[in-house]
Each structure stands twice: as C-alpha cells, then as structure tokens.
Amino acid sequence: MTAVVVRDGQIFVGDEEVCLISGEIHYWRVDSDNWPAVLDAIKALGINTIATYVPWHHHEISENSFDFSGKTRSSRDLESFLELVGNKGLWLLIRPGPYIYAEWLNAGVPDRVIQFNKLHSSFKRAAKSYVEAVCKVLHPFLASNDGPIVALQADNNIECWDELYEQQLGLCGGIGLFQEFLQERYGAVADLNLAWETEYKKFDDAKGFSALLDHKPAMMRRYLDTQRFRWWYSNQYAGWIKQCYLDSGIDVPIYFNGFKSLNKEQSLADLAEIGAFAGINVYPTNEFGESDHEHRHTLEDLRYVRVYNKIPYIAELQAGNCHGFHYSRGLAGPNHYRLLTLSAILAGITSWTWFMIAERDIWYGSPITEWGHKALELFETFKQLTSISKTLELPKTTKLVNSSVVLKDLHYVCQDFRTDDTVLSAFYNAGIEYDFYDPGRDAIINPIMFYAGSNWLAEVEQRKLLKYVENGGNLVIFQTHPNMSDEFVEMNLLGISQPDHVMSKMFVDHFDTDIVFLINGKTLRVQRPSPLFIYDPKEGEEPIIGSRSPSEVYEDSSGEWSAKMSNLACHHEICIGYTKLIGKGKIMVLGVKPNASMIISIHEYFNIPIPARSETPGIKTALFEADGRKVLVAVNNGWESKGASIVFDCELVTPSIYKVTNYMNEANWNVDMRTIRHLSINVPAKDGIILGMERVQ
Numbered sequence: 001m002t003a004v005v006v007r008d009g010q011i012f013v014g015d016e017e018v019c020l021i022s023g024e025i026h027y028w029r030v031d032s033d034n035w036p037a038v039l040d041a042i043k044a045l046g047i048n049t050i051a052t053y054v055p056w057h058h059h060e061i062s063e064n065s066f067d068f069s070g071k072t073r074s075s076r077d078l079e080s081f082l083e084l085v086g087n088k089g090l091w092l093l094i095r096p097g098p099y100i101y102a103e104w105l106n107a108g109v110p111d112r113v114i115q116f117n118k119l120h121s122s123f124k125r126a127a128k129s130y131v132e133a134v135c136k137v138l139h140p141f142l143a144s145n146d147g148p149i150v151a152l153q154a155d156n157n158i159e160c161w162d163e164l165y166e167q168q169l170g171l172c173g174g175i176g177l178f179q180e181f182l183q184e185r186y187g188a189v190a191d192l193n194l195a196w197e198t199e200y201k202k203f204d205d206a207k208g209f210s211a212l213l214d215h216k217p218a219m220m221r222r223y224l225d226t227q228r229f230r231w232w233y234s235n236q237y238a239g240w241i242k243q244c245y246l247d248s249g250i251d252v253p254i255y256f257n258g259f260k261s262l263n264k265e266q267s268l269a270d271l272a273e274i275g276a277f278a279g280i281n282v283y284p285t286n287e288f289g290e291s292d293h294e295h296r297h298t299l300e301d302l303r304y305v306r307v308y309n310k311i312p313y314i315a316e317l318q319a320g321n322c323h324g325f326h327y328s329r330g331l332a333g334p335n336h337y338r339l340l341t342l343s344a345i346l347a348g349i350t351s352w353t354w355f356m357i358a359e360r361d362i363w364y365g366s367p368i369t370e371w372g373h374k375a376l377e378l379f380e381t382f383k384q385l386t387s388i389s390k391t392l393e394l395p396k397t398t399k400l401v402n403s404s405v406v407l408k409d410l411h412y413v414c415q416d417f418r419t420d421d422t423v424l425s426a427f428y429n430a431g432i433e434y435d436f437y438d439p440g441r442d443a444i445i446n447p448i449m450f451y452a453g454s455n456w457l458a459e460v461e462q463r464k465l466l467k468y469v470e471n472g473g474n475l476v477i478f479q480t481h482p483n484m485s486d487e488f489v490e491m492n493l494l495g496i497s498q499p500d501h502v503m504s505k506m507f508v509d510h511f512d513t514d515i516v517f518l519i520n521g522k523t524l525r526v527q528r529p530s531p532l533f534i535y536d537p538k539e540g541e542e543p544i545i546g547s548r549s550p551s552e553v554y555e556d557s558s559g560e561w562s563a564k565m566s567n568l569a570c571h572h573e574i575c576i577g578y579t580k581l582i583g584k585g586k587i588m589v590l591g592v593k594p595n596a597s598m599i600i601s602i603h604e605y606f607n608i609p610i611p612a613r614s615e616t617p618g619i620k621t622a623l624f625e626a627d628g629r630k631v632l633v634a635v636n637n638g639w640e641s642k643g644a645s646i647v648f649d650c651e652l653v654t655p656s657i658y659k660v661t662n663y664m665n666e667a668n669w670n671v672d673m674r675t676i677r678h679l680s681i682n683v684p685a686k687d688g689i690i691l692g693m694e695r696v697q
Contacts, residue, residue, distance in 0.1 A: 004143045004150055004252040006276045006310050009350055009395040011150050011253060013143045018091050018150050020313060020350075021389050022049035023357025026102070027081040028058055030360060030370045032074045035081060037372025038358050039088045045367070045379065046386040049150070050085065051353045054078060054096035055108050056130050063112065064129050068137045082141040086148040092141075093353065095153040096134045098127040098241070102156075103322050103362060117165040118158070118237045119177060128244050135248035144251050151253045153315070154241045154275065158256065159265035160233040162210065169233070171208035171226075177236075179203040181229045195221045195487070212414070217488035220456075224486075227264060227414060234266040238274045257281065257315035261304035262412040269308035269409060269441055279315025279353070280305060286330030287339060287686045288637055295343065295637045296428045299620070302347035304409075304436045307443050311395075314344060314352035319382070320365035331365055334381040335686045338664075339635060341385045342688035346433070346622040346633040350394035354382065388663045388690060397626040400611040400652060403427075403603070404437040404446040406475075408461065410486075411453040422593040423452035423478060430596035431614050432603070433622040439464045448474040448608045450599070457482035462493040469494075470583030474606045477589045479533055497541065497578070499533035499591055515592060517546030517576060520605040526592045527551065533591025534574050541578035544590065548572050609649035616644035619683055623652065628694070634681060635688035646679045653693070661692040670696060 002014045011018040023042055030038055042050060059066050059076055070077025085092050099118075100108035109127075116123035141147035162171055170176020183203050186192040193200055197218035200206055208226040213219055242254050253276035258266040261280050272278035280301065288295040305312045318340065321329055344352065358368040367378040405423060427434055427450075435444045439461035445468070457465075462482050469475050477496060485491040515526045528551055537543040577590035588602065596617075603610055612623035618638045624631040630653060636642055655674040662668070671679060683689055 001251075002144050002146060006253050009311050011311070013091075013150060017395075018049060019390060020049055020093075020311065020352070021047060021386055022051050022091075022093060022353040023047050023319070024051045024316070024353055024355040025358045026356070026360050027052055027078070028055060028075040030358065032070070032077060032080070034371050035084055036088075038368060038370070039084065039090065039372075041368045041372045041374060041379075042357055043088065043090070044374075045357070045383045046390060047357070048089070049091040049093065049353075050357070051093035051095060051153075051355075052081075053100040053102050053104075053108070053156070054094065054134055055100055055102070055104055056097050056134075057104065057106055057108050057110050059134070060110050060130070063110075063126075064133075066130075066133045068134070078137055082138075082148065086141065090148055091143070091150045092148040093151050093153065094138060094149050095156065096131070096138070097155060098130055099158075100156050108156075117160065117168050117177075118155075119233065119240070120168060124240065127241070131241075131244045132248050135245065135250060139249050142250070142252050149252060151255055151276070152245060152250055153257060154238065154245055154254050155256070157258055157266070157281070158234045158238055158271070160230055162208070162230065166208075170204075170206075171210075173205060173207045175204055177233060178208055178226075178229055179206060181232050182206055182225065185225065185228075196225075220488050224410065224414065227410065230264060231267040231270060235270050235274060238271050242274060253277070255279065255313075255315075261301045261307075262409055264413050267409060268305075269438070272308045272310070277309050277311040277313055279309075279313040281316040281355075282314050282340070282344070283316070283318045283325070283329065284340065285328065286332045287336045292428065292637055296424065299343060299347050299428070300424060300436075302344055302349055303434070304407075304438075306348045306399075307436050307438050307441055312348055312350045314349055316355035317341070317344065317352040319354035319367065320356055320359065320363055323362040323364070326365070334377055335684075337378070337381050338385065338687050339637065342633055342690065343620075343635050345389070345394065345690070346620060346635055346688075348399050348435075348622075350397070357382075384664070391663065392624075392626065392631060392690070392692075397624040397631060399433075400623045400625055400649075401433055401435050401444075402446050402448065402608050402611065403432060403434040404444065404449040405434050406437050406439065406449050406451045406453055406465070408438055408440055408453050408457065410440075414454075421452050423450050426594040426596050426599045428620075429617070430599045431617070431620050432599060432610055433612075433620070445473070447472075448476065448603065448606055450476045450594075450602075451478070451481060453480070453482070455480055455482060456484040456486055456488060458486040459491060459493070461486075462491065466493050466582070469585035469587055472584035474585055474608070475587045476602055477587065478594050479531070479591060481589070494587065495582075496587070496589060497535060497538055500536040501534035503532045503534065504530045514549045514551050515546045515574075515576060516549045517544060519544070519598070519601045522597075522601045522604070524595075524598050524601055525549070526595065526598075529592045532576070534576065535578055535589075535591060537575055537578050541580045543575040544577040544579065544588075545573050546576040547574070609651065610647075611649045611652055612646055614644045614646055615678070616642055618642060619644040619646075621646060623648070625652075630693040632679070632691045632693065633688065634683050634691075636683040636685060639685055641682060641684045643680065643682050646681060647677060648673075648679070650677060654695075657696045658693045659696050661694075663690045663692060 067076045068078045143150045170178035209222045212223045255275045256271040256278045258268045268278045359366045367382040437443045481496040483492045579588045621634045
C-alpha cells in the first residue's frame with residue numbers, strides 16, 4: 001500500500017508530488033472511441049491530472065442495480081475509463097457524488113430519491129448503497145493501490161436547498177432538522193424564547209428567517225440562527241458522506257467543494273476541516289464585465305481560501321461555458337483566461353481544475369473538443385498558463401504580505417454586512433495585496449490589520465484581537481468596530497470610544513466641505529465625508545486633527561453665490577480620530593471612510609512596508625519568493641494597456657542588478673535597481689504578466 005497524503009500544500013503519493021493543475025472531462029458524455037484522443041490532447045497541454053464526476057443517475061439501471069462496465073451502454077464503462085487514465089500516466093480526482101450537479105438530470109441522483117433532503121433516512125439509505133457499489137469499482141484504481149485516483153470529492157456544492165425542502169427541514173415549523181439544530185444550540189425552549197423574544201411552547205413552533213427584516217437584536221439572532229442552520233446542515237451531511245466513503249475503503253484524501261469561500265449555502269472553512277481540503281468554484285463574466293466590482297469580489301473570495309485551506313485550490317475554474325450561461329457571462333477568449341488565472345495566482349491560489357478542459361453536450365468554448373481536437377488560440381493559452389504554473393512550482397512559493405483585513409465569514413455572507421465595504425474598496429484601489437484574518441479561524445497574522453467587519457463579534461474573537469494588539473500588533477479601525485457580542489449584548493473589549501459628535505453632508509451639495517488631515521506628515525483629503533465622526537480625545541488617546549476645506553468637487557463650479565457660505569465652516573480644526581497604545585501595540589481610530597491614499601499613508605505611519613505596489617492606478621500586484629528569486633504578478637482589469645512603475649520594499653528587493661524574465665513571452669533583460677528603486681513594466685488591457693527577478697550582482 002502506498003500512502004497518499006496532503007502536506008506542504010500538495011498531494012503526495014508516497015514521495016511523489018502530484019501537480020494539481022488539472023482539467024475536468026466527463027467520460028460518459030464523450031464517445032468512448034474518443035477517450036484516447038481527448039486524453040492525449042490534455043497531456044499535450046502539459047496537464048497530468050484530470051477530474052471527473054461519476055453520475056449515480058446514469059449508472060443505476062434499476063434500484064440498487066448498477067452498470068459500471070458498459071454492458072448496457074458504452075458511456076457507462078467507468079472501469080475502462082479508469083484503466084485508460086492509468087495507462088496514459090495521468091492522475092485523477094474522482095467526484096462520485098451522490099449529487100454532482102453538472103447540468104445533469106436531478107443533479108445526478110435517481111428520480112426515486114429527489115423527494116428527500118440529503119439527511120433524510122430514505123436518501124441516506126439509498127446513497128449509502130450507491131457509495132458502496134461505486135467504491136468497489138474505484139478501489140483497485142486508488143493511488144494507494146498503485147492506481148491513478150489521488151483524491152475523492154464527496155458530493156458536490158453541499159447545501160440544504162431550503163426552498164425545495166423547507167417543510168422537511170422544519171423551516172416552516174413542525175418537527176425537522178431546524179428544530180433539532182435549535183435544541184442543540186439552546187437546550188431549552190425558554191432560552192430560545194429569551195434570545196428570539198418569542199413565546200413558543202415547544203421547539204416545534206420555531207420557524208426560520210432567511211431574510212433580515214430589521215437590525216433589532218432578536219431579529220438578528222433569529223436570522224443568524226437560520227444562517228447557522230444552513231452551515232450546520234452542510235457540515236452534518238459532509239461528515240456523514242465522508243464516513244460512508246471511509247467505510248467503503250477509500251483511503252486517499254477526501255475533499256469537498258462549494259460555490260464560494262464566503263457564501264450562505266456552505267462554510268468552505270468548515271468543510272475544509274471535515275475533509276482534507278476544500279475548493280471553490282469561480283465563473284466570472286467575460287473579462288470581469290464592465291467595472292472593477294466583480295474583479296474585486298472575485299479576488300476577495302480567492303484570498304479567503306488561504307484562511308482555511310491546506311491546499312489553496314479552485315475545484316472549478318472556468319474554462320468554457322454551459323449553454324445559457326454564455327448569454328450572461330459572454331464568450332471568453334485568451335485574454336479572459338490569462339486575466340482570470342493570473343488573478344487567482346495573485347490572490348495566492350496554487351492549484352486548480354479547469355472546468356471543462358474538454359467540451360461536451362451543452363458545454364462549449366473549452367480548449368479541447370469532445371473529439372480531441374484543439375481550439376488553437378485557446379489551447380495555446382491554456383498550455384502557456386500550465387507551463388508557467390509548473391515552472392514556478394506554485395505550491396513552493398511564499399506570498400509576501402504584511403497586511404491583513406479583519407473579516408469574519410458570517411459578516412460577509414449576512415445581509416447586515418455592506419457588500420461594497422469601503423475598507424475592501426480602498427485596498428483594491430490602492431493595489432495593495434493583503435491576507436484575510438478571520439478571528440473565528442486559525443489564520444495568518446500580519447503586523448498591521450484593518451477592521452472591515454460588522455459591529456458584533458463573539459467575546460472570544462474580540463479577545464483575540466485585543467491580544468494581537470497587546471502583543472505588538474497594529475489595528476486600524478474606521479467607522480465600524482465590534483461593540484457587541486455575537487449575541488448582540490453590549491461588549492467593547494477593545495475599548496473603542498464612540499464619537500462625541502456625528503455630522504452628515506448637507507442637502508445642498510454645494511455647501512459640503514472636505515476634510516484635510518495629516519498622517520505621517522502627508523496631507524490626506526476625504527471628499528465630503530458622510531457621516532463624519534468627531535471625537536473629544538480621552539486620556540491616553542492621541543488626537544488626529546483635521547480641518548474643513550472647500551470641496552474639490554464644487555469649488556471651481558459652484559459659483560460665487562455659494563462660495564462665502566461654504567467657506568463659513570472651512571479651516572475649523574476638529575478631532576477626526578485618535579491613536580492609543582495597548583500593551584506593545586497600537587490602535588488607530590479614524591472617523592472617516594478610507595480611500596486608497598489613506599491606506600498607503602497608514603502603512604507608512606506604522607512603518608509597515610508594502611512588498612510591491614504599482615504607482616499607476618488600476619494595476620494590481622503581488623510579490624512572491626521561491627528558490628532565491630522574486631516573482632511579481634501584475635494584472636490589469638482596465639480597458640487600455642498601462643505602463644506601470646512598480647515600487648518594492650527595499651528589504652525584500654535589495655539594491656542590485658536583477659535579471660528579469662517575462663514568463664509570458666520568455667523575454668529577459670537586466671535592470672539596475674541600485675539607484676532607481678522601481679521597475680517599469682507594461683501590462684496589456686484585460687490581461688496580466690508574471691515576471692521572475694533574480695539578483696545578478
């Protein structure tokens with residue numbers, strides 16, 4: 001037996017590393033005569049790992065009677081496909097469900113079970129029988145038995161489907177899993193009534209709230225408990241289906257996937273703890289649409305993968321489109337796939353599966369057709385990206401980051417969190433790469449953190465932030481800070497002062513003023529802040545003083561009629577924030593919403609270097625280290641090519657002559673960075689580049 005394990009961000013079969021740059025193929029949707037040609041084309045891309053679902057619905061001939069050898073139809077010959085994959089020298093990620101989605105009837109399960117939710121005894125009984133049957137076929141092909149299967153994905157996008165099964169689940173009241181969850185959480189119905197401000201006689205009376213009607217504590221608790229139930233359900237089922245596979249002899253890593261890192265249907269962080277790892281799905285619109293909004297949110301979702309995953313992995317990275325989605329997503333070309341893949345690498349992703357690497361029935365726009373033919377311009381792009389990823393050995397690179405954004409997963413997915421949060425927008429506009437710090441998870445610790453969550457946070461999580469500062473960390477808070485527990489009881493363990501005065505913009509915009517203030521000797525301007533928090537500094541709080549200034553938006557256009565009136569408030573000094581020492585660290589509180597220049601200046605104030613940053617707006621960069629060389633990733637989501645000046649942390653990129661290699665076109669040149677501390681590059685529109693930098697002398 002060969003041990004198959006996850007370590008160091010990779011899968012190992014014995015001592016052999018498995019490169020998880022893979023592509024999805026659906027054997028039952030491709031004519032078996034074309035399997036060899038398709039697999040050969042995949043290998044020609046430089047890919048040596050593939051993935052496939054196994055559709056329960058398709059292989060079940062009658063109840064508990066299965067065809068996995070092709071006796072009834074050649075498309076059911078899973079055994080021959082597995083044998084061919086092994087003979088071709090490919091590794092395989094197997095995804096046998098029970099649910100597979102995959103644009104397949106009933107999402108992959110037989111008609112007889114779709115009436116039951118996944119934790120219903122009737123579904124579990126049927127699913128267990130299927131798992132036992134398919135595992136008998138898979139067992140000889142496991143990598144532990146010298147076969148090609150290196151990992152198994154249990155089910156797919158696990159969720160409770162509350163709209164379909166709300167009666168069964170108890171979300172409309174009655175006896176169901178929702179009531180079981182509430183009883184487990186509260187113990188006694190009296191405690192539930194106290195939290196929800198209800199007068200239930202028994203747990204059976206409780207009903208779910210999947211929308212937030214108001215922000216009153218009782219409603220927040222009710223809404224969050226419904227959200228927690230969704231995750232509880234997914235976790236319960238994930239644990240059960242994983243055990244089914246273990247009981248059926250699966251001894252390779254078992255993993256899960258989900259829609260996004262941060263979503264309402266499943267907690268990928270929880271699933272990554274239940275399994276060996278967990279992957280997300282990424283399907284953006286072509287070239288991320290018309291604005292930066294989608295690109296920013298995609299990067300956020302990708303960054304959060306690093307919070308919880310042993311392998312920073314994308315289970316489904318868009319390659320082509322399903323019919324229907326091509327209307328909303330658009331038909332993608334080489335630029336899109338370079339921009340998408342390099343954005344994933346920039347965010348810290350090291351492994352992925354392209355879905356689909358080969359076309360099938362209603363899926364098109366992939367680099368390989370279902371006959372094994374090559375879509376030349378796409379094929380060459382995917383080949384290039386595969387080659388670069390292997391050359392860089394992404395799992396062995398170290399991402400160089402000094403900043404974190406504090407964000408709890410429940411804050412992001414709940415409706416009370418602002419999806420256009422100004423902290424995240426400011427970081428995106430500043431082009432500063434960062435990690436997420438979720439105080440509810442074991443996470444990456446960086447020397448400066450910016451709070452971007454809601455105003456409620458569990459006591460244990462508030463204490464983690466307090467300890468971080470006491471031990472020498474720097475925490476920056478703008479207008480929102482944790483002042484309640486997750487039970488919505490007043491709790492402010494960080495001791496953040498409430499503003500003493502709050503102002504909002506006037507009804508007539510012409511009279512609004514900007515706020516100008518200094519941080520680290522640099523003048524910063526916030527245009528017409530609304531609301532504006534004003535403080536009376538308390539003992540131990542060092543004030544940050546700002547003054548009102550004529551608005552840059554209107555000072556040249558509003559005319560003489562408003563000039564004197566708007567000047568009435570100008571030049572008055574006010575305290576817009578403060579800093580205070582706590583133990584070895586410091587907290588900065590600012591009563592304005594952040595912008596890009598503010599984020600940069602705050603790093604300078606705390607003397608926290610930014611590893612790499614473009615001085616040209618719109619260029620996002622990240623710096624990595626591997627084998628003594630630096631690797632710079634730069635992407636441009638704009639509609640025009642941009643020349644960019646990249647500045648580096650001088651301790652990471654020391655004054656020297658560097659050989660720079662452009663991995664996109666294999667060009668290389670020398671750059672003297674002994675006197676000039678920047679690198680000039682050109683980044684094409686809706687595209688990106690990767691550069692290697694090695695010291696010559």
